Amino acid sequence: MAPIQNPRIIFNSIPEGYPIPGETLVVDTSESIDPDTAPLGGGALLKIICISVDPYLRGRMREPHIPSYFPAFPLHKPIHNFAVARVLRSENPDVKVGQHLYGWLDFTHYQIVDAEGLKKLRVLPEGTGVPWSAYVGAAGMPGQTAYYGWKVLEPKKGETIYISTAAGPVGSAVVQLAKAAGLKVIASAGQEGKLQFLRELGADVVFNYKTANLEEILKEHAPIDIYWDHVGGKTLDAVLPRMNLHGRILIVGHVSSYNSKPDPVYNLDQFLALRIRMYGFLVTDHEEQYGKEFYDVVPGKIARGELKYTETVVHSLEEAPQLILDVQQGNNAGKAVVVLEDN
Structure with a gap:
């Protein structure tokens, strides 16, 4: 396959108030990738399925010297958040092609994650009847x-x-x-x-x-x-x-x-x-204590309709900066999520 465009959301400037789409956060289309031949270095190539948009992201759009509970986003680099991705290629024996993984990933379409990074991602169960978008919301x-x-x-x-x-x-x-x-x-x-x-x-x-x-x-x-x-x-x-x-x-x-x-x-x-x-x-702080119990209990409740949720969904990275602003202003309903692929 010839190289294809791999757009990203870049943290472009530190806002004084609300983040401004096209100024604070910009869509960068300068990167490309060949999904068939890109070197993996012992890692895996992931296709991003959906990415969460959460209020706390605003706190990471700050000067790096200002302390907080999560580090500041580096200027002029892609922002990241909780996401679900499908494995397209893998050189890691613990990660299989076709699996869906959950964890911190970039706002982009394709991402190569090295062996250490893969250890931080959770393998999600298949065929649960729970939409992948729910795994960055009610099941995430x-x-x-x-x-x-x-x-x-x-x-x-x-x-x-x-x-x-x-x-x-x-x-x-x-x-x-x-x-x-x-x-x-x-x-x-x-x-x-x-x-x-x-x-x-x-x-x-x-x-x-x-x-x-x-x-x-x-x-x-x-x-x-x-x-x-x-x-x-x-x-x-x-x-x-x-x-x-x-x-x-x-x-x-x-x-x-x-x-x-x-x-x-x-x-x-x-x-x-x-x-x-x-x-x-x-x-x-509580993932180690309650994480297994959560995944044993909550996805099943969602699949059975016992735990209800709503979503505001956009389907492109180009819409993500505005959705991030909407969340800050309370203009979304329920979970805000960027869905880039439905399977």
């Missing part, structure tokens, strides 16, 4: 975040949980876990379609955080035993006085400050008054 990192975080919180039947930005891929899974465990669920989102999805999942109290009075709603349904926090800032501040004695807060994200300076939190005295426990949570 977002689903793992919900599942592992639920283990950390040790919820009890009859408790009340509030989930901010609950219609996303993590929050919607938490809503379903909470209802199955017998908790009262308060869930917020910013669009009517998202609110309807939360109602369909069985959330007990659903409201639009852009138009409703958060403090009044929390006051009406207090005390809150668990706050699943994706946003931080003013929302966290409003929740603190409405927590129950010995309440638990799981900090999963802080989207309110991803594209602007963080809002101050004033009600920190409530940690002492109510003996609140707050956990900073990263999914990668």
Whole structure:
């Protein structure tokens, strides 16, 4: 086969606010590859099937000297995230042609992964009835975040949980876990379609955080035993006085400050008054403990329709920068994913 174009999404400049398609992130078409003859060096050639778009990607678009829980994307290099890929060629005895692999891969069409890199990728089961796109959503990192975080919180039947930005891929899974465990669920989102999805999942109290009075709603349904926090800032501040004695807060994200300076939190005295426990949570910290259990349980629930999810899908890398911006602005519904191939 003659060499073919292998486009990539490049981190081109550090944004001051929201990432700008065509400026912060650009589609580079200068690279090409011959899938039949490209040297593998003991690794494997992968064809990217689908790539996840997640809010945390914005935090990696920063100066490299600024510390955070994941390293900054190198300027003028491809960005990467959780993806599913099919093996086209392999010189590695542990990786077979036709297998589907999951892990961190570039926003591109074809990628050669060396032997060390292949060790970090998970071989996915075939023929489960679960779409490959779900393996970067409800059956991937977002689903793992919900599942592992639920283990950390040790919820009890009859408790009340509030989930901010609950219609996303993590929050919607938490809503379903909470209802199955017998908790009262308060869930917020910013669009009517998202609110309807939360109602369909069985959330007990659903409201639009852009138009409703958060403090009044929390006051009406207090005390809150668990706050699943994706946003931080003013929302966290409003929740603190409405927590129950010995309440638990799981900090999963802080989207309110991803594209602007963080809002101050004033009600920190409530940690002492109510003996609140707050956990900073990263999914990668719990993979070894809960990973096998997750894959034994969750894909089957999805295949049987017991765990529901929604997606916003684009089908080209050219659309990916705009989808990344849409996620930051809350303009997508459910899991955002770039699907480059359907098999």
